[in-house]
Amino acid sequence: METKAVRHQGPWVRRCLFDGFAFAYLIGFTILEGLQMDSEALLPHLSQIVWVGLGLSVVGALLSAGLAQRQVRTLGELIYAPLHIRSQHKAVTSFWASFAGIETLLVVAATVVAGWQLTEISFIRLLEADSFFHAMRLFSELAKPDWGILPKAILKIVETIYIAFMATAISVPIAFLLSFFMARNMVGQSKLGYALYTGLRIVFNVMRSVEPILWAIIFSIWVSFGPFAGMLALMIHSLASLSRQFSEIIEGVEDGPIEGIQSTGAGKLQTIWFAVVPQIVLPFISFTIFRWDINVRMATILGFVGGGGIGTMLIEYQGQAQWPQVGTVIVVIAAVVWVMDTFSAHVRDSLK
Amino acid sequence: MDEPILSVRNLEKVYPNGTRALKGISFDVRRGEFLVVIGLSGSGKSTLLRCLNRLHDPTQGEVIFRPQGQSPVEVVGLPAAEIRGLRQKIGMVFQHFNIIQRHSVLNNVLYGALGRTSSLASLLGQFSHEDKQRAQKFLDLVGIGDKAHARASQLSGGQQQRVAIARSLTQSPEVLLADEPVASLDPATCHTVMEYLRKVNQELGLTIVCNLHFLSLVREYATRVIALKNGELVFEGDPKEIDEAWFTKIYGEGARQVHIN
Numbered sequence: 001m002e003t004k005a006v007r008h009q010g011p012w013v014r015r016c017l018f019d020g021f022a023f024a025y026l027i028g029f030t031i032l033e034g035l036q037m038d039s040e041a042l043l044p045h046l047s048q049i050v051w052v053g054l055g056l057s058v059v060g061a062l063l064s065a066g067l068a069q070r071q072v073r074t075l076g077e078l079i080y081a082p083l084h085i086r087s088q089h090k091a092v093t094s095f096w097a098s099f100a101g102i103e104t105l106l107v108v109a110a111t112v113v114a115g116w117q118l119t120e121i122s123f124i125r126l127l128e129a130d131s132f133f134h135a136m137r138l139f140s141e142l143a144k145p146d147w148g149i150l151p152k153a154i155l156k157i158v159e160t161i162y163i164a165f166m167a168t169a170i171s172v173p174i175a176f177l178l179s180f181f182m183a184r185n186m187v188g189q190s191k192l193g194y195a196l197y198t199g200l201r202i203v204f205n206v207m208r209s210v211e212p213i214l215w216a217i218i219f220s221i222w223v224s225f226g227p228f229a230g231m232l233a234l235m236i237h238s239l240a241s242l243s244r245q246f247s248e249i250i251e252g253v254e255d256g257p258i259e260g261i262q263s264t265g266a267g268k269l270q271t272i273w274f275a276v277v278p279q280i281v282l283p284f285i286s287f288t289i290f291r292w293d294i295n296v297r298m299a300t301i302l303g304f305v306g307g308g309g310i311g312t313m314l315i316e317y318q319g320q321a322q323w324p325q326v327g328t329v330i331v332v333i334a335a336v337v338w339v340m341d342t343f344s345a346h347v348r349d350s351l352k
Numbered sequence: 353m354d355e356p357i358l359s360v361r362n363l364e365k366v367y368p369n370g371t372r373a374l375k376g377i378s379f380d381v382r383r384g385e386f387l388v389v390i391g392l393s394g395s396g397k398s399t400l401l402r403c404l405n406r407l408h409d410p411t412q413g414e415v416i417f418r419p420q421g422q423s424p425v426e427v428v429g430l431p432a433a434e435i436r437g438l439r440q441k442i443g444m445v446f447q448h449f450n451i452i453q454r455h456s457v458l459n460n461v462l463y464g465a466l467g468r469t470s471s472l473a474s475l476l477g478q479f480s481h482e483d484k485q486r487a488q489k490f491l492d493l494v495g496i497g498d499k500a501h502a503r504a505s506q507l508s509g510g511q512q513q514r515v516a517i518a519r520s521l522t523q524s525p526e527v528l529l530a531d532e533p534v535a536s537l538d539p540a541t542c543h544t545v546m547e548y549l550r551k552v553n554q555e556l557g558l559t560i561v562c563n564l565h566f567l568s569l570v571r572e573y574a575t576r577v578i579a580l581k582n583g584e585l586v587f588e589g590d591p592k593e594i595d596e597a598w599f600t601k602i603y604g605e606g607a608r609q610v611h612i613n
Contacts, residue, residue, distance in 0.1 A: 256446065256448045256449075256450040257450050257451070257452055257453075259407055259446065259450055260444075260446060260449075260450025260451060260452075260516070260519075261450075261452075261463060261466065262407060262439070263405060263407060263439055263442075263443070263444035263446075263450075263520075263529075264439065264440070264443075264463055264464050264465075264466050264467055264519065264520070264523055265436045265437065265438075265439035265440035265466065265467025265468075265523065266436070266463070266466035266467060267436060267466075267471055269471045269475070270466050270471055270474055270475070273474075273475050274452060274455075274463055274466065274474075275452065278452050278453075278454045278455060279454075
């Protein structure tokens with residue numbers, strides 16, 4: 001009995017904490033709405049606000065604990081309590097009429113109102129005559145592309161496609177090799193395997209969480225502006241993303257064929273080659289094509305910060321407000337993205 | 353009498369989660385017999401088979417394997433480097449066939465030769481001429497020689513299991529372990545696969561250790577039976593000896609026999 005109670009304390013504490021935060025969020029929201037203060041005005045009082053928030057959270061958590069005694073289901077319980085505790089309660093009312101339902105409604109409503117104010121949504125500004133006609137003029141300029149720069153734009157988009165291709169081509173073999181060390185079912189139980197697994201995961205997670213545009217800025221300083229910097233940025237990002245996706249595919253392979261090949265007396269390399277690789281090769285190709293497709297789209301953006309390709313052209317014309325030329329570039333990008341998208345979808349379909 | 357090909361003594365297997373799958377099992381496998389292991393799901397049958405070829409590592413006990421014309425092998429303590437050699441001598445077929453669906457039938461059968469082919473040669477697809485002939489011969493033996501170049505996934509379940517049998521024969525094993533070989537097949541196909549196992553047993557002289565569910569199949573094909581219950585050996589003897597009383601003891605009260613024809 002005692003061990004059981006201990007085992008269930010974790011979810012129970014999390015339940016109360018969640019409800020506590022929800023309570024503090026709702027009360028804090030009501031107070032701030034009542035005071036009509038914007039975020040700038042709140043800045044000097046931040047530490048007081050945090051303390052009040054924590055105090056309110058504790059009050060809310062205690063309230064949640066009280067409700068738990070009375071067998072009231074809160075949102076925190078629905079999220080954190082394990083199924084077997086939850087099933088002890090008998091649901092007699094519909095969700096929206098229950099305590100948890102009302103709690104959900106209140107939290108969502110408060111978030112929508114706060115979000116509306118923070119993003120400064122304003123229909124007046126959207127429909128203001130002056131700025132509206134400014135935008136319309138820009139549109140009409142864009143809609144009259146200057147086809148004189150088409151050859152140059154095509155040359156540049158070809159550069160973009162090759163930047164994306166090289167980034168993919170270089171990252172694929174490395175990702176392929178490393179993904180086996182990032183799959184839990186391949187590294188085994190040894191300490192070395194676990195260290196390799198954890199190390200690679202951490203490094204690639206960090207690499208992946210840095211946006212390619214930041215990598216492009218770093219590399220444009222390192223190897224100076226141009227396609228090489230853009231390619232390196234995309235390559236780093238592709239390597240991190242692909243090895244993660246590849247390793248997840250490997251973790252999903254069936255054990256049966258592995259046992260089957262092992263039972264013949266095959267070695268480790270043979271087992272991977274004959275039992276694992278046939279199961280992963282199609283999804284690997286599919287993800288690779290998709291990555292090339294994504295890289296083409298990303299490469300256009302990387303040009304903005306000196307990554308070469310058509311993005312550089314776009315940012316130059318935009319800087320000089322040459323809208324008809326910008327229009328041409330947009331048409332070329334759209335056409336290529338559409339073709340790549342369709343092509344990659346077809347290839348991925350054929351691999352299913 | 354000949355020495356047993358496999359001697360199992362006090363075999364124990366405890367899984368990392370604490371489950372005691374095998375609680376000290378002792379029995380012999382005689383050379384050339386068709387030994388069937390029966391018992392409920394979870395009684396430890398699959399674990400037992402996998403301890404014999406070290407797909408699983410036994411926790412304690414002794415398994416002695418006596419290959420023809422070679423010195424006996426202590427299976428339980430066998431160093432990792434020698435496990436490959438052991439597995440070549442002990443073939444295995446599985447409930448879900450465990451063949452490579454995307455590869456051709458002939459290639460699947462050739463993979464039985466992986467144990468004696470170097471890593472580099474096998475990765476380049478370079479199998480010896482004898483192995484290729486042997487693979488085709490065993491495909492003919494199980495009656496699907498004409499399917500050699502089909503993709504394994506195009507075959508029916510029964511045919512896929514025959515590919516798996518041919519693959520294990522290519523190893524030139526002395527023992528064939530069969531883990532529920534017909535459990536995922538329809539009743540009509542069951543007998544075809546069981547007939548081929550009997551053929552392999554009688555014509556090639558392979559010793560067979562086979563897990564089975566259906567008692568009617570046991571009575572027809574087994575030359576000897578052992579029964580497991582909760583990881584313990586509860587019966588050892590002739591298939592004809594399993595009467596109602598034994599049946600209840602092995603499968604528990606309320607169990608009823610299912611017959612397949």
